[in-house]
Amino acid sequence: MHKLTIDLVSDVVCPWCVIGYFRLNQALSRLPHIEATLRWHPYELNPRLAAGGENLREHLAKKYGTSVEASQQARNTLTELGKEVGFEFHFFDQMRIYNTRKAHQLLLWANQQDKQLPLKLALWRAYFQQGKAIDEDEVLLEVAETVGLERTACQQILNDESWAKTVANTEQQWLQASIHAVPTLIIEQKYLISGAQTSDILFDVLQQLTAKTEHGH
Template structure:
């Protein structure tokens, strides 16, 4: 089985407790439901390296298919539990949104696309972005990681007051 257990990964990376993980999943499931997206979290959910998926997404942008591919990847991972680090899975999903399989195989095999993704990642890291989601407000303020609506509101109000002054 590929990937890493999501709960264990979050615990190691962020020190997230079992209770906090369960609460975060519950909150995310409720928020998703409000916007018509059903999250299907389960105990042995895996987290996968998404570098190859990002190669396809970068190329799909040139084909005007980045958004449909993004949504399809999200559905495959969060609703169907698919291993989105596997070439066959990625090729199937890309084909679903109208991308040519042979072209996608070339993108996945091409080191220049892997390097482009790595370079983009480095640019974001150098800009101080280390978590998703990350919000940049007024090209000056950075909100990193998932935050509560109260925290987001407080930051937006503070930024608004500063820019109005």
């Protein structure tokens, strides 16, 4: 059994991060000799976004110059890719994009409770499938409770400025490591994979890495 640590730098409102994770999962399912430990790290696409967020289409038009047609095409593509990996995206006209600082606070803390992956998946479902406002404490608390996290403890984390600083400091470390896009995977703290690569590419990379280890390289 080969043990690998895979660090995933991602944002909760990044659809390609969803695709990237499920593709990684597909690759790992074809490599039963690999035991992977996944560690999630924060990245905020919009750290200055105000409470209540912005209409997603308007936000993309303002930030990237994305037309309505291009936005719709991207949504169609993501919906199809989601189906391929078993995740349903429910995009809609009034969908909003939100500040994710507090969501990342909970995710960092949830790692200590062995609930990081369940919480990440639950947050993706809340945002991409139910259109929930994931910058609101009440929404975050409800989602956290669904994965067995204690509400009062979660509220303390959301209110604790030191956790917000930890998120910001962690993000700064990744920026200093020249990571400026998500998703980004780092395997064994050495091998960096940027973007949502296909499961076949991830399979090949992981297979090559374990073969190298076997031959002592």
